[in-house]
Amino acid sequence: xxxxxRELSYAQAIQEAMAxxxxxxxxxxxxxxxxxxxxxxxxxxGDLVHRFGEDRVMDTPISELGGAGVAVxxxxxxxxxxxxxxxxxxxxxxxxxxxxxxxxxRYMLGxxxxxxxxxxxxxxxxxxxxxxxxxxxxxxxxxxxxxKVVQPSTPHDAKxxxxxxxxxxxxxxxxxxxxxxxxxxxxxxGYYTVxxxxxxxxxxxxxxxIVATAIMVHKSLDAAAQLAEEGIDVxxxxxxxxxxxxxxxxxxxxxxxxxxxxxxxxxxxxxxxAEVSAAIAESEAFDYLDAPVMRLGGAESPLPYNPDLEKAxxxxxxxxxxxxxxxxxxxx
Amino acid sequence: xxxxxxxxxxxxxxxxxxxxxxxxxxADDLREALRKMHLxxxxxxSAEESYMRGLIHGTMHLSIGQEASAVGICMPLSDxxxxxxxxxxxxxxxGKGAEVKKMLAEFFGKEDGYCRGRGGxxxxxxxxxxxxxxxxxxGGGIPIAVxxxxxxxxxxxxxxxxxxxxxxxxxEGAFHEALNMAAVWKLPVVFVCENNGYGxxxxxxxxxxxxxxxxxxxAYAMPxxxxxxxxxxxxxxxxxxxxxxxxxxxxxTLIESKTYRIRGHSRSDRNRYRTKEEIESWQARDPIGIxxxxxxxxxxxxxxxxxxxxxxxxxEIAEGLEFAKASPSPSPSDVTxxxxxx
Numbered sequence: 001x002x003x004x005x006r007e008l009s010y011a012q013a014i015q016e017a018m019a020x021x022x023x024x025x026x027x028x029x030x031x032x033x034x035x036x037x038x039x040x041x042x043x044x045x046g047d048l049v050h051r052f053g054e055d056r057v058m059d060t061p062i063s064e065l066g067g068a069g070v071a072v073x074x075x076x077x078x079x080x081x082x083x084x085x086x087x088x089x090x091x092x093x094x095x096x097x098x099x100x101x102x103x104x105x106r107y108m109l110g111x112x113x114x115x116x117x118x119x120x121x122x123x124x125x126x127x128x129x130x131x132x133x134x135x136x137x138x139x140x141x142x143x144x145x146x147x148k149v150v151q152p153s154t155p156h157d158a159k160x161x162x163x164x165x166x167x168x169x170x171x172x173x174x175x176x177x178x179x180x181x182x183x184x185x186x187x188x189x190g191y192y193t194v195x196x197x198x199x200x201x202x203x204x205x206x207x208x209x210i211v212a213t214a215i216m217v218h219k220s221l222d223a224a225a226q227l228a229e230e231g232i233d234v235x236x237x238x239x240x241x242x243x244x245x246x247x248x249x250x251x252x253x254x255x256x257x258x259x260x261x262x263x264x265x266x267x268x269x270x271x272x273x274a275e276v277s278a279a280i281a282e283s284e285a286f287d288y289l290d291a292p293v294m295r296l297g298g299a300e301s302p303l304p305y306n307p308d309l310e311k312a313x314x315x316x317x318x319x320x321x322x323x324x325x326x327x328x329x330x331x332x
Numbered sequence: 333x334x335x336x337x338x339x340x341x342x343x344x345x346x347x348x349x350x351x352x353x354x355x356x357x358x359a360d361d362l363r364e365a366l367r368k369m370h371l372x373x374x375x376x377x378s379a380e381e382s383y384m385r386g387l388i389h390g391t392m393h394l395s396i397g398q399e400a401s402a403v404g405i406c407m408p409l410s411d412x413x414x415x416x417x418x419x420x421x422x423x424x425x426x427g428k429g430a431e432v433k434k435m436l437a438e439f440f441g442k443e444d445g446y447c448r449g450r451g452g453x454x455x456x457x458x459x460x461x462x463x464x465x466x467x468x469x470x471g472g473g474i475p476i477a478v479x480x481x482x483x484x485x486x487x488x489x490x491x492x493x494x495x496x497x498x499x500x501x502x503x504e505g506a507f508h509e510a511l512n513m514a515a516v517w518k519l520p521v522v523f524v525c526e527n528n529g530y531g532x533x534x535x536x537x538x539x540x541x542x543x544x545x546x547x548x549x550x551a552y553a554m555p556x557x558x559x560x561x562x563x564x565x566x567x568x569x570x571x572x573x574x575x576x577x578x579x580x581x582x583x584x585t586l587i588e589s590k591t592y593r594i595r596g597h598s599r600s601d602r603n604r605y606r607t608k609e610e611i612e613s614w615q616a617r618d619p620i621g622i623x624x625x626x627x628x629x630x631x632x633x634x635x636x637x638x639x640x641x642x643x644x645x646x647x648e649i650a651e652g653l654e655f656a657k658a659s660p661s662p663s664p665s666d667v668t669x670x671x672x673x674x
Contacts, residue, residue: 029486055486061516066475066509073479076464077414078487081479096506100469101476108455109465110448111670145671169673 004189011044011181013155014120017162018045018082020191022052025080028166029056031071032084032120033064041086042122042181068094068119072102075117080166087133088121088175091141102171103146114169118162124177124215124265125314131302134310136266138175138213139275142242148172148196149242153217155185157240160194167193177214177265199246201253205235207328209253211276212263213239216315220263223320232328242272247279254280258290259327265314268297291327296320350630353569357407362632363641365407365564369399369620370645372423375432376595378649379422379439379453383599387657388439392453393420397562397594400619401526402427404567405494405589408575414462414480414493416473419454420526420593421466424496430458433652442659449662450670462491470531471497471504474523478510481519481584492520492578494571500531502545511552511586520578522571523586526561528593533605546588554584561591562619565626591619 008016021028030052035045036059049057060067064085071081085091091098102115125134142149148170152158158176165172202217203224212220217238224234235253239245254260260280262273273295280286280293296315304310354362376394383392395402402423409415409428417424425435430446438445438456446456457465464480467473477495484491501507502525514521525545529535542548549556557574559566567589574585592614596603603611627633 061509061512063509063513065506066478066513069472069475069506069510070479070482070513073416073464073476073481074483074486075479076476077480077483079483096469096472097475101467101472105465106673107670108447108451109457109459110446110450111673112447112457112459114673145668148672 005186006189007184008155008187009181010155010158010176010183010185011042013159013187014044014162014176015046015048016187017159019048019051021082021163021166022056024191025166027078027080028082029058029079030082030084031058031060031067033060033062033086035059035084040084042178044181045084064090064093065097068097069101071117071119072097072105072115075115076105076113080116080118082118082120082166084120085122088123088137089132089135091121091137098141098147099144103144106170107146115171116169117171118165119171119173121173121175122178123175124179125303125310126179128305128307128310130305134303136175136264136298138242139266139271141173142272146171147243149175150196150240151175151177151214151242152240153180153214153238155183155187157194157200159187160192161196161240163191164193164196168196172196175214179215194240197241197244197246199240199249200238201235201249202238203234203236205233205257207233207257208259208261208324209235209237209250209257210261210263210320210324211237211239211250213242213272214265216263216265219315219317220320222317223324226317226321227324230325232324234324239272239276245275245279247283250276250279251283251285254285255288258288260289260293261296261320261323261327262294263296263315263320265298267300268295269300271297273297291330294323294327296323351565351569353565353572354630354632356572357568359632361407362627363637365403366623366627366633366638367641367645368403368426369564369623370642371432371648372399372402372426373620374645374649375422375426375435378436378653380595382439382653388441390452391598391600393598394595395420395423395593397614397619398526398528398591399423400564400623401561401567401589401591404564405496405524405571405587407568408572409462409492409494411461412489412491414464414477414491416464416477416480416493416495417466418473418496418498418501419466419468419470420498421456421496422453425456425458425463425466428458428463429461430456430463432648433655434458436652436656437659440656440659441661442656443662444655444659448670471501471506473497474501474506474510477521478514478519481514481521482517484520485517490579492522492575494522494524496524496526498531499525499527499529499536499540499545501525502548503539511548511554511584514584515552515554518581518583520581521584522574522578523584525586525588527588527590530593530597530605532597535605544588546586549586554586556586556588558588558590561589562617562622564619564623
């Protein structure tokens with residue numbers, strides 16, 4: 001490991017990115033519920049309030065719609081707000097400001113303004129928080145032109161994508177998986193960015209392409225390790241960015257492997273998998289396919305409370321292994 | 333419109349009878365205010381006529397009858413101050429100093445429009461004059477105004493932000509969340525509810541639990557002020573007081589400007605929810621007529637000068653319409669342009 005690379009958790013990496021952004025640019029400030037002395041529901045802002053003060057690490061009332069609108073207004077008039085939703089589910093309360101305002105103001109005003117706004121959404125299941133605190137709504141927002149939507153899967157990318165988002169002139173929505181907050185990984189010191197709109201190949205392989213997002217990248221890598229023992233060589237692509245989506249990376253990989261499995265936590269139908277599949281169906285990679293395209297996504301149900309049900313509601317490593325075998329060996 | 337410290341109107345008129353606000357404004361300021369009110373009226377009428385003649389499509393929300401409210405509120409504002417506006421926003425836009433020809437071009441969907449034809453009637457915005465835009469979502473602009481005010485405070489600027497909205501918006505959650513935050517953070521924002529009696533067809537009596545929307549200010553620990561929205565002097569006076577308070581760092585004010593829209597909600601309105609008599613009673617209280625009479629009675633303007641203002645406005649509208657018609661349409665190949673910053 002390079003001297004300037006440390007092991008940080010995903011949450012620490014995000015916190016470090018926000019600190020760097022605030023140190024570099026006085027226009028940057030944080031807004032959210034209980035992000036000050038409480039440190040945020042997932043301790044992502046942590047002690048930042050003690051370092052930067054309450055004016056730059058602002059606790060808001062429990063007013064998601066109004067708070068999001070305040071962030072939009074501040075972004076329109078010279079500031080660079082980073083707005084934390086306590087849970088991504090609460091974005092439903094603020095959809096008006098995100099979808100009708102933040103995403104559209106630049107276009108509606110004929111390109112005369114930009115909305116340099118960053119929003120962070122702790123997302124995903126696995127915490128026993130049940131149906132209203134566990135959703136993966138990233139595909140909802142990725143459906144909206146005017147927004148950019150990213151889903152970092154590693155501490156390195158969590159920091160680099162956040163810094164890229166702050167530098168971006170347009171609204172960037174960052175979906176952070178709650179189960180990743182404590183995951184550690186190498187993170188370089190100082191300022192760097194990870195480009196928005198670029199996928200990353202996490203594992204090279206010949207037999208099957210798995211396109212995965214967020215925590216499903218790690219589950220897919222675990223599945224790939226198991227499959228390697230059986231002689232199935234899996235390529236794992238971490239999508240990282242939903243809008244814009246790096247379709248060339250998916251197409252190139254499928255041309256090599258001739259098989260595609262898409263794994264994501266959001267509800268399976270009408271989601272990320274449909275878009276990834278369509279990218280192949282509409283491209284020259286379609287002619288390379290040796291098997292049907294397959295999707296593994298969240299169950300067609302709200303997220304349940306019972307731990308066994310909760311696990312059953314999202315793809316797990318054995319599901320990915322079974323799907324890969326089916327695609328490669330045509331097993332039933 | 334900046335107030336002038338010289339050429340006080342009071343110097344040339346019956347000082348004893350002058351409303352205080354006329355001491356604060358110069359004769360030029362008052363003439364300009366009257367011009368803008370006429371400009372709004374004629375803009376709205378021309379927009380309506382262009383629609384009838386099939387020159388423009390879509391829908392529109394006309395503010396005929398609400399001119400004193402738009403112009404009076406904007407009196408204390410300079411280009412460094414911001415407004416957020418509503419679907420019924422043409423008057424606010426003109427009040428804040430927009431050029432009619434670029435507004436008409438936007439209405440016609442043309443490249444020379446303020447939003448290059450992408451926004452239309454409901455999204456006209458002249459950002460260079462501090463207008464952050466009309467808004468198609470009822471209450472959508474209110475939290476954005478609070479954000480702009482927070483931004484001004486953080487940047488240490490002296491600017492204030494005025495958020496226009498209608499009586500309908502006062503029952504949206506965004507209104508309540510925004511007023512609360514503005515008060516908690518003592519932000520330089522003035523909330524202006526133009527109560528024209530109806531949210532589309534539903535009267536405030538049927539929709540709102542309090543008799544006056546200004547009563548809601550007390551829930552957010554800010555002054556609530558009621559003004560006759562058809563009386564320019566009353567509106568302007570309240571706006572100066574609220575903006576002064578905001579600039580002093582004392583926080584927000586809620587102004588309820590009681591007025592009336594003479595036209596229907598939009599093109600589809602058949603006026604089934606109100607009577608002809610009610611509309612006529614408000615037409616008899618025309619804000620432009622009231623203002624002209626007051627200025628004339630006080631000796632601040634002559635009938636000849638009023639005629640000159642009207643003639644100027646006719647020329648500006650006619651030239652604006654020609655400009656709009658002649659402006660090129662956007663190319664269909666540019667449909668996705670301006671979604672993201674290049």
